Amino acid sequence: MKSFFNKQHQKLIADPxxxxxPITIQVLGICSALAITTQLENALVMTLAVIFVMTxxxxxxxxxxNHVPNRIRIIVQLLVVASLVALVDQILKAFLPDASEQLxxxxxxxxxxxxxxxxxxxxxxxNKVWESFLDALGNAFGxxxxxxAVAFVRELFGSGKLLGYEIPGFNYLYELGYMxxxxxxxxxMALVVVGVIIWIQRARNNDLIEEN
Amino acid sequence: MNKESNLYTFLFAIIMVLIVxxxxxLTSEVLQPMKKQNAADKKMIxxxxxxxxxxxxxxxxxxxEKYIKEQTVINSSGQMVDGSAFDIxxxxxxxxxxxSPEAKKYPFFTAIKDNQTYYIVPMAGNGLWGPVxxxxxxxxxxxxxxxxxxxxxxxxxxxxxxxxxDFFELPFKGKKIRNNDGQFVSIEVxxxxxxxxxxxxxxxxxxxxxxxxxxxxxxxxxxxIYDDYFLNLNNITDSTLVI
Numbered sequence: 538m539k540s541f542f543n544k545q546h547q548k549l550i551a552d553p554x555x556x557x558x559p560i561t562i563q564v565l566g567i568c569s570a571l572a573i574t575t576q577l578e579n580a581l582v583m584t585l586a587v588i589f590v591m592t593x594x595x596x597x598x599x600x601x602x603n604h605v606p607n608r609i610r611i612i613v614q615l616l617v618v619a620s621l622v623a624l625v626d627q628i629l630k631a632f633l634p635d636a637s638e639q640l641x642x643x644x645x646x647x648x649x650x651x652x653x654x655x656x657x658x659x660x661x662x663x664n665k666v667w668e669s670f671l672d673a674l675g676n677a678f679g680x681x682x683x684x685x686a687v688a689f690v691r692e693l694f695g696s697g698k699l700l701g702y703e704i705p706g707f708n709y710l711y712e713l714g715y716m717x718x719x720x721x722x723x724x725x726m727a728l729v730v731v732g733v734i735i736w737i738q739r740a741r742n743n744d745l746i747e748e749n
Numbered sequence: 750m751n752k753e754s755n756l757y758t759f760l761f762a763i764i765m766v767l768i769v770x771x772x773x774x775l776t777s778e779v780l781q782p783m784k785k786q787n788a789a790d791k792k793m794i795x796x797x798x799x800x801x802x803x804x805x806x807x808x809x810x811x812x813x814e815k816y817i818k819e820q821t822v823i824n825s826s827g828q829m830v831d832g833s834a835f836d837i838x839x840x841x842x843x844x845x846x847x848x849s850p851e852a853k854k855y856p857f858f859t860a861i862k863d864n865q866t867y868y869i870v871p872m873a874g875n876g877l878w879g880p881v882x883x884x885x886x887x888x889x890x891x892x893x894x895x896x897x898x899x900x901x902x903x904x905x906x907x908x909x910x911x912x913x914x915d916f917f918e919l920p921f922k923g924k925k926i927r928n929n930d931g932q933f934v935s936i937e938v939x940x941x942x943x944x945x946x947x948x949x950x951x952x953x954x955x956x957x958x959x960x961x962x963x964x965x966x967x968x969x970x971x972x973x974i975y976d977d978y979f980l981n982l983n984n985i986t987d988s989t990l991v992i
Contacts, residue, residue: 575906606758613765620769624776631780634787634806719907 541667549671553679556742560683561735565651570684571727573643577700580688582636584681586629586644588674590621591653595661595673602662614657615648622647652680687730695721792835798898799869799884800860817869819859825851827978834858840882843873855974860886867895870975874967877959879903881912881967885921891979894936897921899964909960920951926972933976935969938962 559565573579594617598605605613626644629637637644647653656676661669692698697707697717707715720726739745750757790806793813797804804812820834834856842853858869866889873882883899897918904910911917921936925948928934934949938961943950953961 604752604761606752606761608753609758609762612762616765616769620773623773627773627776627780627784630787631783634791638791722906 546668546671549668550675550678553672553675554682555679555738556745558679558683558738559652559655559676560680560731561738562745563652563655565655566680567728567731569643569646569650570680570687570731571724572646573640574684574688574691574727574730575695575722576639577685577688577692578636579639580681580684582629582633582640583643583647584677584684586622586625587647587650587653587680588677590618590625590647591656591673591677592670593621594618594653594657595669596666598657598661599664599666599669605662610662611654611658614654614662618653618657619648650680652676683731683734686734687727690730691721691726694718695726789835795898795900796858796869796871796884797860799886799896800862800867801896802862816860816862817858818861820856821859822854822856823974823978824855825853825974827974827981830854832856839871840873840880843882844880855971855978857975865889868975868979870971872967872971874963874970876901876904876912876963877909877957878905881960881963883912883964883967885968885972887926887975887979891976891982892925892927894921894924894926901960904960905957907956908954909957911954911957912960912964917951917954924948924951926968926976933973935965935972938965938968 553559556562560567560570569583573583594614597617598614601613622645625647626637629640629644656673660672664672689699692700693704695718697704697711787806790809793809794804794806797809797812797816800816802812802816822830822832822834822837824830832854835858837854837856839856842848856871860867860869868887868889868891870885870887871882872885873880875881879902881899881901881904883897885897886895887893888895899912899918901910901912904912920943924936926933926935928949937943937950938953939950940953940958940961942952
């Protein structure tokens, strides 16, 4: 049975969004989830960059997987990821200079995003191109939606804005004595928000809870 | 060929690096003009923000040409030297430890807005985690600050990072870099708040003392050079008037 998009393929995409989520379940890629989620726009650009880097890297590594000498496979993976990241950085600098300024060092740090290397080593080195592509796409989206969710909460309560725009109703709230929570903008709150997401996820799915 | 042999491993690595290197070099080369343009636009936006103008990237160049009438370069002893003021990167000069203060060049921009002349001085210094920089606009008495715009690379969010916000920048307006006796004192970013009625102090940032001190030091070191130059300029014009 060979099909272009069968059950197994769906699972590759769907699992990382929920029960195999790289951030909330595998706790990978936490560093960037803390650092760039103060604003929704940054989270979106970061997500797009990671989707591009992950899908391309997984496909390239999967194509090369039977030719890569085993002893230097990690170096080859790193080389592919690093050059793709350098490419993204150049393109952002040229076409989206404002976003590039905001994300500054974090684009370079995509290289160290554990999810990317993790999926290359665990999946793309042993699977065909199409499967590897889907697996990367699923994991990148799994990473991305957490990023966007955290950034949504932090920008809304930290700055009282979304995507840099003021929320119309907030003026009345300010008059009632409501204040933006500056703590939301600081990194620790990202951890708390991620923690809350993990909590909700585990509360809804008992299979995720480890037995002691 | 045996995939695990040394020869294959080396060949694979070499070919891989060549391909990747070429691809990246080509992209960088192709995108170079756009990146340069973006950096120049950003600088124009920053310069204009010191005289209270908020311009977008797309209109940066036209607005810059509209307001900035003259660009001047001086050296550390306050003499005019040749060179393009816009192309001097003060931050780069600041971080270049091999460059002595005497060898540095100090650019400034003469702007005319609403028939008033302003002198915009770029500067760079050290914050807590990385460099801080900014542009300060002086009025045509060479001592009253018309506007200031600061920025930083990596100061603490919510604390030192606040130097690029209005609440820190606006109090600079109207402050004087010389005291009542005409002595150069620069502007001090004062921990615990500026003294009542002191025209040469602004409020520091609570929790951002080292960044605040960095800004103070940057203002002092930079404005001193320009103050000497402007003072000489004044004397020369005065004496010509006498003649």
